[in-house]
Amino acid sequence: MKMKVPKSRLKMLSQKKMFWIHKVSCSGTEPHLANCNVQISPKTPKHPCSNGMHAIAKCVAPPTSANGNGNNFKKAFRTMEPLVRLRSGPHAGEGRVEVLRNGKWGTICDDKWNLVSASVVCRELGYGSAKEAILGAQLGQGMGPIHMNEVVCTGREKSITECKFKEARIAGCQHEEDVGEKSSHKRIISFWLKRELLCKTGFVLLLFQIRLVGGRSSEEGKVEVQMVIKGVKKWGAMCGELWGMNEAMVACRQLGLGFANHAIQETWYWRGTQGAEDIVMSGVRCSGTELSIQQCRHHSVVHCPRGGGHRSAGVSCTDHAPDLILNAQLAQESAYLEDRPLHMLECAHEEECLSKSADDMSWPYGHRRLLRFSSEIHNIGRSDFTPRNGRHTWVWHECHR
Structure with missing residues (x-):
């Protein structure tokens, strides 16, 4: 052990007689050591830590995946893929909480979210305790199903999927709802309520x-x-x-x-x-x-x-960036095949929107079979999406004048 190495930091620390905390008692569910019952050491103790020595902790990384707890959570991808992830956070250990259930990633409705539940997520991801449990869609809005509502954790769970929760659809979690109080203010968002968090990364x-x-x-x-x-x-x-x-x-x-x-x-x-x-x-x-x-x-x-x-x-x-998400369901439901005459595709051909094989056809006679669909793209980030080049550099094709 390092304690036996004369020049090790732990050995040198053990020789010092300064103790800030004399006694500490935790239940194991506290998100921070500061939440435990502690006894501060007196300024000039006669017998500092008479029955012990410096407290030492050894931390290990958590497993890369959780098995769930029969809450209908099923993995859809690789065996080692986790059931929880953070999205749209500007820094490591920060983001919107998403969980994998029945093969689909979804969000969590924003009721009863606190630091204990946030710490379970942080520890599951290997970040340690939570620094802040963020309410509302401050880190960007998500898309897809809402999997969980009113998540309540004791702090001992290894995964957020082991905590008690209610079904979002049964609990009436809507896409437009009032967010709970934060700093004595209420807000309304235009999409879903999200649970977000900020972890102590340790990186x-x-x-x-x-x-x-x-x-x-x-x-x-x-x-x-x-x-x-x-x-x-x-x-x-x-x-x-x-x-x-x-x-x-x-x-x-x-x-x-x-x-x-x-x-x-x-x-x-x-x-x-x-x-x-x-x-x-x-x-x-x-x-x-x-x-x-x-x-x-x-x-x-x-x-x-x-x-x-x-x-x-x-x-x-x-610190702010756009995040574009395609509505894949709409594209799939609206897709169809159409035979279109070549004389109606001249602009598309000049703009190189057709495949190379169109160059060898006898224009304007014949037709092309096209896959048509509607597209809907959402910007769920925290800034506007703008073209890379300014409007003054755009070149307009004759078809669009």
Whole structure:
């Protein structure tokens, strides 16, 4: 054990005679140690902790999935896929709570939501205790079914699916309802009531492995990461090749700056840190769900043919971002096949909306079989969705003039 190592931190701590708390008693359901019954040590105790020594805790990661508790929760995907997830949160451990039931992800209606239930979700996801239980759709509105209502947890559950709850449809949870009180105010939202939370992540070490430099503000700049090169930790830049929005999203999340606004492949206008100009990471490919850029796939040996310097990767981060969701059910229900004459598809052909095989047809004679459907797209994020290029750069086709 580390206690037996003379220079270990625990050994040095055990030799100190300072105790802030003399006695502590918890039931096990408290979300924080501060909620337990404690006895503060006197300023000048005669016999500090006479019958014991410093309290030591060893934490282990929770299982990656929960079995549920017969509450009709069934996994729809891989065996190890969890039954709960957080969505639309700008930081790790923050977001709208969604649960998987009968193969479909759904939300939870906002009644009786408290810190105890929030802590169950946080611990299930491996984040520790909850920092805040957020009411309302502050972190974006969801789509799909509402699975649970009036969730009540004791604090001992390993999964939110083991807590007591009511069926949302039976309890009368509507898409438009008054949100419960928060800070002595009531609000009305235009979609569903959501349960959201903010967990204590404990990922502070990840933050010290990445930084932004040279930007006009703390939310933008050239990305510099700390990597182990030949056994030595070294700061350096990232190759701008293949750098995209998925990679930028992971970088912004790791920095605690929310979402990616822009993924920048050339940063010639930003100066890097002196001594950290070399490229230490290349070929980075992220799925977008990683907690740190170091967890993404990347070259084992740095290979950046275009070089570094002004071609290093950069990001611009924001706390608010759009989140577009397609109404898949409407698209499926409205789909049909239609044979359309070619002379009615000239604009679509000129705008390259038809497949390449249309180029070989005898225009304007003949027809094409099209798959037609209605589309409905919701922006459930916290900012407007705007085109990448400004309106002044748009080129209007003659068909639309």
